[in-house]
Every structure is written in structure tokens, then in C-alpha cells.
Amino acid sequence: MAITDEQLVEVAVKEGLIDAEMVAMLRLRARRDRIALLDAVTSHGRFPVATLYRALADLRRLPFVDLSALPRLSPSLVQRLPTEMIQFLRVLPISEEGETVLIATADPDDRATLEAVARILGRPVKIALADPTALNEATERALAELSRQPVTGVAAVAADPVILLDRIFKEAFLRRASDIHLEPYPHGIRVRLRVDGWLQVFQTLGMQEGSGVVSRIKVLAGLDIAEQRAPQDGGFSYRLSRGADRTVDIRVATSPTRWGERATLRLLGMETSDLTLEAIGMSPQEMIQFRRVIKQPHGLILLTGPTGSGKSTTLYAALREINRPELNILTVEDPIEYVIAGISQIQVDGEKVTFASTLRALLRHDPDVLMVGEIRDAETAGVALKAAMTGHLVLSTLHTHSACGAVSRLADLGCERYLIGSTLAGVIAQRLVRRLCARCKRSRPALAKEAALLKVEGRDVEIYDAVGCASCLGSGYRGRVGLFETLWMDRMLAQRISRGATEEDLAEAASGKFTTLFTDGCAKVLAGITSLDEVLSATLYEE
Numbered sequence: 001m002a003i004t005d006e007q008l009v010e011v012a013v014k015e016g017l018i019d020a021e022m023v024a025m026l027r028l029r030a031r032r033d034r035i036a037l038l039d040a041v042t043s044h045g046r047f048p049v050a051t052l053y054r055a056l057a058d059l060r061r062l063p064f065v066d067l068s069a070l071p072r073l074s075p076s077l078v079q080r081l082p083t084e085m086i087q088f089l090r091v092l093p094i095s096e097e098g099e100t101v102l103i104a105t106a107d108p109d110d111r112a113t114l115e116a117v118a119r120i121l122g123r124p125v126k127i128a129l130a131d132p133t134a135l136n137e138a139t140e141r142a143l144a145e146l147s148r149q150p151v152t153g154v155a156a157v158a159a160d161p162v163i164l165l166d167r168i169f170k171e172a173f174l175r176r177a178s179d180i181h182l183e184p185y186p187h188g189i190r191v192r193l194r195v196d197g198w199l200q201v202f203q204t205l206g207m208q209e210g211s212g213v214v215s216r217i218k219v220l221a222g223l224d225i226a227e228q229r230a231p232q233d234g235g236f237s238y239r240l241s242r243g244a245d246r247t248v249d250i251r252v253a254t255s256p257t258r259w260g261e262r263a264t265l266r267l268l269g270m271e272t273s274d275l276t277l278e279a280i281g282m283s284p285q286e287m288i289q290f291r292r293v294i295k296q297p298h299g300l301i302l303l304t305g306p307t308g309s310g311k312s313t314t315l316y317a318a319l320r321e322i323n324r325p326e327l328n329i330l331t332v333e334d335p336i337e338y339v340i341a342g343i344s345q346i347q348v349d350g351e352k353v354t355f356a357s358t359l360r361a362l363l364r365h366d367p368d369v370l371m372v373g374e375i376r377d378a379e380t381a382g383v384a385l386k387a388a389m390t391g392h393l394v395l396s397t398l399h400t401h402s403a404c405g406a407v408s409r410l411a412d413l414g415c416e417r418y419l420i421g422s423t424l425a426g427v428i429a430q431r432l433v434r435r436l437c438a439r440c441k442r443s444r445p446a447l448a449k450e451a452a453l454l455k456v457e458g459r460d461v462e463i464y465d466a467v468g469c470a471s472c473l474g475s476g477y478r479g480r481v482g483l484f485e486t487l488w489m490d491r492m493l494a495q496r497i498s499r500g501a502t503e504e505d506l507a508e509a510a511s512g513k514f515t516t517l518f519t520d521g522c523a524k525v526l527a528g529i530t531s532l533d534e535v536l537s538a539t540l541y542e543e
Contacts, residue, residue, distance in 0.1 A: 002107045002132070005038045008052040015055045015470060016439070018045045047471070048174040050131045053106075055470035057129040064474075065094060065104050067134040068203045077101070078142045080121055089113045090132070092139050093121075100124050106132035161212035164205070168213070171202060173240055173248065175473070178267060182214055184260035189214070196434045196480050197308065207260070214254070214263050221252040231255040235335070251335055268337045277317050280310070281481035283523065286515065289488050290428070294318045294395070297368075299425030300388040302375075304400040304409075310432045310482050311397040312337055315371060318395060319343060322369065331371040332358045348373075355380040363387060372396040378414040385415055388423040403427040403487035403514075404503040421497035429485035431517055433524075433534040434477035440469035441476070441528065450532055454522045464528045481529055483538060485517040 012018045018041060026040040033040075042049055050066060057064035077093045078086070086092060091113060092104045103117055103125045118125045130138075168191060172180050177193035182205075189210025191203040205213065218225045221234030235251045251266040277287060293301055301318075303311040316338050323329060323342055332355055334348045344365075346358055356379040359372060363383075374397050375381045388394040400409045406427045410420050441464040451457050466476025487493075487510055496509055507514060521535030 003053075003056065005036065008038060008049070008056065009041055011052055011056045011059065012041060012045070014059070017047060017051065017055065017471060042174055046174055046176055048171055048473075049133070051470050051473060053129055053131050054473065058470055060108065060129070062108060063102075063126075063128040065102075065128040065130050067092075067094070067104060067130050067138040070094070070138070070204075073138065073142050075142075075146055079146055081117065082120070083143060083146070085113075085117070085120070086139055087143060090135055090139055091117055092130075092135065092142065093117075094128070097126065100126050102126050102128055104128050104130040104135055104138075106130055106135050161209070161216040164209060165213050165216050168202070169238055169248070170240060172267060173246075175202075176479075180265040180267070182210065182217075182263045182265075184210065184257055184262055186259055189260070196475070196477055197432055198434070198475075200475075211260065214261055217252060217263050217265065218254060221250075223252070223254065228261045229256050268335065277321050280314055280317055281524070281529070282484055283515075283520065286484055286486050289426070289486065290318070291321065293426045293488065294322055294393070296393060296425060298388060298391045298393055298423075300385060300423045301393070301395045301425050302406050302427045303395075303397045303430060304403060304406050304427060305397075305430040306399065306401075308432070309430050310480070311430055312373070314428070314430060314482065315395055315397065316340065319369070319371060327368045328366055329369040329371070330362045330365060330367045331373070332362065333371075333373040356383050359383045359387065363392075367392055369393045369395070374398070375410075375413070381410055381413045381415050385410075385419050385423050388425075389419065400429070402503065402517075403429040403485045404506040404510075405429075406487075407497055407501075407506065408503055417500055418498045421494040424489050424494070424497070426489055427487040429517060431483045431538040432480045433483060433521065433530045433538050434475075435479040435481050436464050436466055436528065436530055437469060437472035437476055437478045439471045439478075440467040441465065442467050443528070453532065453536075454525060456526070461526060462528075463525055463532060466531055477534075481524065483517045483521045483524070483535070484515065485520065486515050488513065 009023060013020050013023060022044065023041065026044055027037055030037045030040040038049065054064040073094060077096065081093060090106060093101050094104050095102045101121055101123055103114065105127055106129070108127055108129055114125060114127060168180060172193055175193055175195050177195050179194035181192040181199065183190045183192065188207050189205045190201060191205060192199045193202045215225050220236045222236070223232045223234045232254045233252065235249065237247050237249050239247050249268040251268060252263060254261055254263045277290065282290060293299065303314055305311050319329060319340060323340065329343045331343060331345045332348060333345060336345050336347050339345065348355055348358055355372060355374070355376065359370065359380065360383055362370060370387055370392055372380065372384055372394065375384060384394050384396055398406050398409055400406050407420055411417060443462045443464050446454065446461050446463045450463060451459070451461065468474040468476045472478040487506070493506065493509060496505060501509070517539040518535065521539055524530050525532050525535055
């Protein structure tokens with residue numbers, strides 16, 4: 001008997017993915033909205049159905065195989081079984097391990113079928129549990145490839161661009177992805193999702209169905225579907241179906257490649273509930289300082305770091321912290337990633353509506369707080385500094401590698417040093433690292449080399465390693481946390497900046513109250529929040 005939805009829900013409760021009281025509430029909601037209970041559970045918990053099958057596999061001590069991520073099955077291995085057995089019993093040989101053949105199935109209790117497979121192959125078999133939807137599609141694709149016939153059945157329905165795109169969006173939402181990549185290759189289009197900053201293969205589409213999906217995306221984004229030789233940009237809002245009950249804003253970029261047109265989709269505003277200062281990962285001491293500067297009546301606060309380091313998220317968290325009816329808060333962004341009630345947000349277009357021109361216009365709207373998405377040029381930097389000097393609190397981002405480097409960057413853009421020193425309130429350099437999965441992380445004593453890196457030589461300390469479980473889909477990590485390097489201004493530092501102090505001079509002058517990225521990372525490693533490998537990959541190790 002195949003695994004039922006009720007069994008999967010029981011697995012979710014047993015593994016702590018969702019509690020029993022919430023399941024009872026979701027059961028009522030599913031009846032009211034006429035959706036499947038499993039859709040309601042996965043949407044509420046933000047995990048794909050594959051998570052439940054992986055959890056079931058762990059409970060039964062079976063391997064789990066993600067068939068949607070496998071690029072291609074071996075035809076010679078598949079054709080060893082009769083077509084009727086594969087088609088009707090839904091068992092699929094996927095690999096050989098010595099004398100044993102690994103068989104994917106969604107029904108591990110069907111012993112009769114597995115014994116029949118072993119007799120036909122004349123070799124022992126080992127079963128791996130698979131998501132039945134992915135198994136059905138992989139089965140029909142494998143049979144179509146062997147017969148050289150068009151794909152039919154479930155796989156053909158799933159290949160419809162509308163249905164396929166809806167599934168990709170839903171999986172991206174459930175896996176908490178920030179980006180979707182559709183990349184053409186000679187024999188198909190690979191779909192990858194960026195989850196917690198890392199790309200993971202989700203599915204490999206045939207060239208025809210993949211091209212159909214890209215065309216569907218271009219239609220939704222208002223792009224020219226006939227133009228395939230030039231890059232295009234656009235965007236649209238998409239309503240997620242089947243239990244998710246939310247609309248996602250999507251930014252689209254397409255570009256021609258050697259094998260066809262690729263598309264990159266950024267999913268905006270997916271984690272609005274996490275836009276709080278407590279959630280971003282600052283230490284209590286740094287949080288006190290940050291709250292102090294964002295509540296000042298005037299000054300310039302800068303967030304620095306490379307693209308994708310979480311600068312905008314921190315800015316939005318700060319705006320939510322200070323947002324109240326008596327303050328007039330205005331923002332200039334490209335694009336607007338999160339919508340915050342009570343704040344006027346303006347999106348620039350790079351031509352008529354620029355950062356500098358819009359910022360000048362907003363100064364005539366009686367602002368208390370201004371947020372500039374990014375200081376990109378001398379004109380924007382100059383207007384931002386003058387706004388901060390004339391009694392406004394200005395928050396913005398800047399592309400530098402360190403907190404002290406923000407001063408040099410502003411000077412390179414043509415800003416006067418005395419103006420920087422008199423207006424700058426604080427600079428935060430930021431990076432993002434993956435959080436260790438709380439369910440499966442494993443502690444161990446730190447090695448001597450690791451203790452030296454963490455500067456805890458001679459002490460017995462424990463650190464944690466990533467392991468992998470159903471909750472984190474085998475990665476060992478779930479979610480991300482910020483590493484912060486902070487430079488809080490005082491009169492002495494302001495005077496040094498005005499006199500032309502270098503980055504090294506500022507770091508030395510601020511020693512004792514200057515937290516570096518690596519130092520903050522080491523504290524989070526010792527606290528079991530992230531791993532040492534993550535910190536080393538995101539920061540420059542300090543000798």
C-alpha cells in the first residue's frame with residue numbers, strides 16, 4: 001500500500017516539523033478552503049513534500065533520492081526491467097553499487113514487487129525512497145527516452161509551461177529560495193534555486209519544455225518574446241497557489257547564451273516576518289549601539305558589503321524599528337524589495353527617476369528619515385551628506401569591504417573629509433553565513449588548529465559541524481545569520497576623519513570598541529550558531 005498523506009502528516013509531527021495542535025487547525029482550514037491537508041501543512045511549515053519523504057526515509061533507515069535533480073538515468077540500466085513493470089508498479093533502477101542495484105520507489109512496503117525486480121535482474125536490490133511526483137515524471141521520461149516517443153501522461157501534463165512554472169514557484173517558496181536560475185545547456189535547461197546563499201539543482205528540463213517556461217516568464221514580465229539576442233529586464237507579481245495564499249513580487253532578467261536564452265528570477269519580499277533587529281543576528285552590545293544611532297535626529301548611517309550580504313534587510317529592520325506615526329519616513333529604492341506600512345517608498349528607473357534627483361525632491365517633502373537604497377555616484381553621495389548635515393537621519397548602503405573603508409570610498413567619490421567626519425554616525429560592514437540546522441548539528445571538541453583560529457588556545461571548547469537531515473534537506477544548514485563589523489563614531493574619530501586619517505589609522509583609533517567580521521564570526525561559532533568553515537569562507541582571516 002502506498003504511503004498516504006495522513007502517514008506523511010504523522011511523520012511531520014513525529015519529527016517535530018509541525019506540532020499536533022497546528023495540524024488540527026490546518027485540517028479545519030483545508031476543509032474550509034477545499035485544499036489537500038498536505039498542501040496546507042507544507043505551506044504553513046515552509047518545506048516541500050520531499051522533506052516528509054526524506055524524514056520517512058530517515059525513520060525507516062532508508063536512503064532518499066531526489067529524482068528531480070538527477071540529470072539523466074542510464075538507459076542500459078532502465079531497460080533491464082520490463083516496460084510494464086516500470087510503468088505500472090513505479091519502480092525505477094537508478095544506479096549500481098557493486099553487485100547491488102539501487103531501486104527508487106515511493107512504496108517501500110511493496111515487498112512482492114521488490115522481490116520480483118531482484119529475480120528479473122538476477123542481482124540483489126537496495127531500495128531508496130523517492131517523492132512519488134518526481135518518481136512518476138522520471139519514470140515516464142525514462143520510458144519515453146527508451147521508446148523514442150514523445151513524453152505522455154503525468155510528465156506531459158507537468159511539462160505544460162503554466163503548470164511547470166507554477167510548480168517551480170511553489171517549490172522555491174517552500175524551500176525558502178531567494179533566486180531561480182534557468183540555464184540552457186546542449187541537452188536541456190537546468191533549474192537551480194539559491195537557498196541560504198547557495199545554489200542547488202532543483203530540476204533539469206528538456207530543451208522544448210524549458211524554452212516554453214522561459215517564454216512564459218517573458219510574457220508575464222512584459223518582455224519581448226521575439227527578442228532572444230539581447231538582454232531584457234522586467235518584473236511581475238505572481239499569486240502562489242494551493243495553500244500558500246500569498247503574492248510574490250518577482251524581478252526578471254534574461255540574457256542570450258551559447259545554448260539559448262537564460263533567465264534569472266529574484267523573489268522579493270519573501271521573509272517580511274523576519275525584518276526585525278533581533279532576527280538579523282547582532283550581538284546584544286552592538287544592538288544597543290545600533291538602536292542608539294538610528295534614534296538620533298540626524299546623521300548618516302551606512303551599511304557596507306558585497307551584493308547579497310543582507311544590507312537591505314538590515315536597513316529595512318532598522319526602519320521597522322523606528323517607524324511610528326510622528327515620523328515622516330521616505331525611501332528611494334531600486335527595486336522596492338519589501339513593502340512597509342506607513343512609509344512612502346519610491347522606486348527609481350535609472351533614467352528620469354534617479355537616486356540623486358529623487359533624493360533632492362524628497363527633501364521638499366518635510367522628511368525626518370530618508371533611506372537611500374545605494375550610494376552609487378558622487379552626486380548621490382553629496383546630496384545624502386548634505387541632507388544628514390541639515391537635520392535629517394539618512395540610511396544607505398555602500399559597496400566597500402570593511403567598515404573603515406566607507407570613509408575612503410566617500411572621499412573617492414569627491415566628498416569633503418570634514419563633511420564626512422561631521423555627519424557620519426556609524427558604519428556597519430556585513431556578511432551573511434548559513435545557520436547550522438538546529439535539529440541535526442553535531443558538537444565535537446575543537447582541534448588545536450581550530451582553537452588557535454578562534455583564539456581560545458588552552459581551553460576545552462566545543463564547536464558544531466553540519467550533518468544534514470530532513471528539516472534542512474540534507475544540507476546541514478537552515479537559514480542565514482549576519483556577521484557584523486561596526487564602527488561607531490565619536491568626536492575623536494570624527495576629528496581624525498577630518499584630518500585625513502587612513503583606514504588603518506581609524507581601525508587603530510577605534511580599537512577596543514571596534515568589532516571585526518572575523519571576531520563576530522568566531523563568537524557565533526563558539527555559540528553554535530554557524531560553523532567555522534562558513535566564517536572562514538565569508539571573512540578574511542586575521543593573523
